[in-house]
Every structure is written in structure tokens, then in C-alpha cells.
Amino acid sequence: MLKIENLVKSFTTDNGSLDIIKDISFTINHGESVAIVGASGSGKTTLLGLAAGLDIPTSGKVFIDDVDLTLLSEDDKADVRNQKIGFIFQNFQLLPSLTALENVMTPLELQGKSNIKKHALDILEDVGLKGREKHYPTQLSGGEQQRVALARAFVSNPKILFADEPTGNLDDKTSAHVENLLFRMNKENNTTLVIVTHDPLLAKKADRVIVVKDGKIKTD
Numbered sequence: 001m002l003k004i005e006n007l008v009k010s011f012t013t014d015n016g017s018l019d020i021i022k023d024i025s026f027t028i029n030h031g032e033s034v035a036i037v038g039a040s041g042s043g044k045t046t047l048l049g050l051a052a053g054l055d056i057p058t059s060g061k062v063f064i065d066d067v068d069l070t071l072l073s074e075d076d077k078a079d080v081r082n083q084k085i086g087f088i089f090q091n092f093q094l095l096p097s098l099t100a101l102e103n104v105m106t107p108l109e110l111q112g113k114s115n116i117k118k119h120a121l122d123i124l125e126d127v128g129l130k131g132r133e134k135h136y137p138t139q140l141s142g143g144e145q146q147r148v149a150l151a152r153a154f155v156s157n158p159k160i161l162f163a164d165e166p167t168g169n170l171d172d173k174t175s176a177h178v179e180n181l182l183f184r185m186n187k188e189n190n191t192t193l194v195i196v197t198h199d200p201l202l203a204k205k206a207d208r209v210i211v212v213k214d215g216k217i218k219t220d
Ligand SMILES: Nc1ncnc2c1ncn2[C@@H]1O[C@H](COP(=O)(O)OP(=O)(O)OP(=O)(O)O)[C@@H](O)[C@H]1O
Pocket: 011, 013, 018, 020, 038, 039, 040, 041, 042, 043, 044, 045, 046, 047, 090
């Protein structure tokens, strides 16, 4: 379960304080799939980063399974992320000095799992990257990097998966395939999905759509 309570995020700029997230609250139950939509600049990426404990709110609370992330140390938050959270960044954030395979193996190494290479290879094949395992991120196209990022998020079988425009760089066919993988995780593993998207068709597949406008929830 993910519970957001009265979340506020402000940035200090040369022109004073800028409120980006303005008192947002919602609860997402375990196994739910939720699309977050809204105009560019409305605060979707900021909201996702706060919900996943990657960013610190100005005020408000973020609970994952009844644990308040805002009260945890950075180390404890990292533990919660390793154990429960998968995150697909809008700009992928692959580690440039690691190959595709090594990038995908990283979360499993952090969890101290065994037999990780085989598992990572299987997931890379699932996202259509067989034969690209040894490529470094700079040797991959944007869509291929996005699929490595997806594989890295899928590999640890997270309880809750945050995806920031996971199909933003993909062609129709690959995008349909990636959508299937996301919703398969949701159905088969009961993975909670929180997906930011500009794609109305992807949003329609989710159980619920949250529309963000100017840092607030417009409709839920
Ligand atoms: N560190 C920061 N300092 C100041 N302003 C910021 C910072 N990070 C984000 N913003 C501002 O917050 C607003 C929301 O940004 P955010 O990235 O959350 O939007 P978004 O809804 O994800 O947009 P897009 O659909 O284009 O990805 C933007 O106007 C952005 O300029």
C-alpha cells in the first residue's frame, strides 16, 4: 500500500519559493494499477520521486506499507527501495560504465540473491534485448536503453513499480510489448503499478487514472 498525505514540494529559486506539489493526498492499494497523467510541467515526475522516497518533501507524509518514509534515514530508505520498490526513470539513469546485463543484475546483487546472471538474461530476453547484453548504454538506442531500465526494474520483482513514461521512447509494437509486460506483472505477481504517461491508451488500461494539474489533483 502507498499512502500520500498532504504532500507539498517547494523549490527556492532566484524569484522566491516555487510550489510544485501543492497538498496532494491519495492512497493506492496493493495490486492496483494507476496511471498519473497531466500536462508537461504539472509535477508528475516530482510526485513520483517523492512517492518512491527518492526525494524529500517540503511537508507531508509518504507511507509504504505503513512505514513513513519521511521519518527514515537515507540508508533505511534505500533498504525499503531495494526490498520493495522498482523505479523506471524518465531519463533511464542507467549506469554508463556497466553493460546492459550488469545494469540489470545490480538490484539483485544489492539484495544478495544467487543465480542472478541467468535471471537477468531471461528478463533481457523478455524485453527483446537478446544479443545486446554486453552493450554499454552509449551503444544502445534510446528505446533500447529504456528497455534495459525496464528490465532492471522488473528483475527484483518489486511490490510496487513506479514508471515515468515507460513507453515514451518506444515504437508502437515495442510499446505494446512493454505494456503487456507491465500489466502481466500486475496480474501475475500482484505488483502495484504507478505509471506516469502521456499515452491515453496506456492510461485506459489502468484500474484508475489520477489527473495532475498545476501541482494538484484535478480528478481521481
Ligand atoms: N529542482 C528543481 N528546482 C526548481 N524547479 C523544479 C525542480 N525540479 C522540477 N522543477 C519544476 O517543477 C515543475 C514540474 O516538473 P516535473 O518534472 O515534475 O514535471 P512533469 O509533470 O513530470 O513534466 P513532463 O511531462 O514534461 O515530464 C516544472 O515546472 C519544473 O521546472
